[in-house]
Amino acid sequence: MARLLHIQASPMGDLSFSNRLAAAFLGSYRAAHPNDSIEQLDLWREDLPAFDFTAASGKYKVLRGLDHSPEEARAWQRVVELTEHLKSADKVVVSSGMWNFSIPYRLKQFIDNIVQPGLSFSYDPVKGYSGLITGKPLQILLASGSKYPAGSDAAAMDFQKPYLEMIFRFIGFEDIRTLRVEGTLSAQAEANLVKGMDAAVEAGKNF
Numbered sequence: 001m002a003r004l005l006h007i008q009a010s011p012m013g014d015l016s017f018s019n020r021l022a023a024a025f026l027g028s029y030r031a032a033h034p035n036d037s038i039e040q041l042d043l044w045r046e047d048l049p050a051f052d053f054t055a056a057s058g059k060y061k062v063l064r065g066l067d068h069s070p071e072e073a074r075a076w077q078r079v080v081e082l083t084e085h086l087k088s089a090d091k092v093v094v095s096s097g098m099w100n101f102s103i104p105y106r107l108k109q110f111i112d113n114i115v116q117p118g119l120s121f122s123y124d125p126v127k128g129y130s131g132l133i134t135g136k137p138l139q140i141l142l143a144s145g146s147k148y149p150a151g152s153d154a155a156a157m158d159f160q161k162p163y164l165e166m167i168f169r170f171i172g173f174e175d176i177r178t179l180r181v182e183g184t185l186s187a188q189a190e191a192n193l194v195k196g197m198d199a200a201v202e203a204g205k206n207f
């Protein structure tokens, strides 16, 4: 029995295009894998720690091989828990809208917590960086108000898809699949969603 973790980054509930894409994907996943468990991590309900002075100085101490102060150790414990939670999943789904050509700040806050030396990546002066979260497929499900077709001028403004794919690759994910619904602010929004949901149903079956 596999454990799937769905990290949900839109606050818009049933109105969200990425949430509806995820619902189509997960519905078909559940039908194809009835014995697997699906856990929802709603980043707008989760008590995500601020990555503040104490957490950042804890990170620098790890990078420099120094001991944590008691405050840093407490902040780091929360970082470890969030990262272990991600690591404990067999399969990961991330759904997100585009905000200001990138991702909503709650998803960035989650990423700032879980991209950590010794936990999700390592550094070797000879080999460089290596991701430590390996062997799990990742499905990214995206929505954006406008369209950013590959090769167009608009594509240069898309820091949503390339960033998410890069940061998860950095921490070790290799099998990364991405599906997006674009033009969600246009008159064709619902038609675009229907097409996206059809693709999500297919993708869910085969995840």
Ligand SMILES: Cc1cc2nc3c(=O)[nH]c(=O)nc-3n(C[C@H](O)[C@H](O)[C@H](O)COP(=O)(O)O)c2cc1C
Pocket (backbone or CB within 6 Å): 010, 011, 012, 015, 016, 017, 018, 019, 096, 097, 098, 099, 100, 101, 102, 143, 144, 145, 146, 147, 184, 185
């Ligand atoms: C704060 C904010 C910023 C946005 N910035 C962009 C943007 O830069 N480019 C874009 O195409 N759409 C932008 N949009 C529109 C959303 O990407 C679009 O509504 C998308 O469907 C949101 O995903 P969701 O429906 O899953 O919440 C923005 C929406 C919000 C609320």
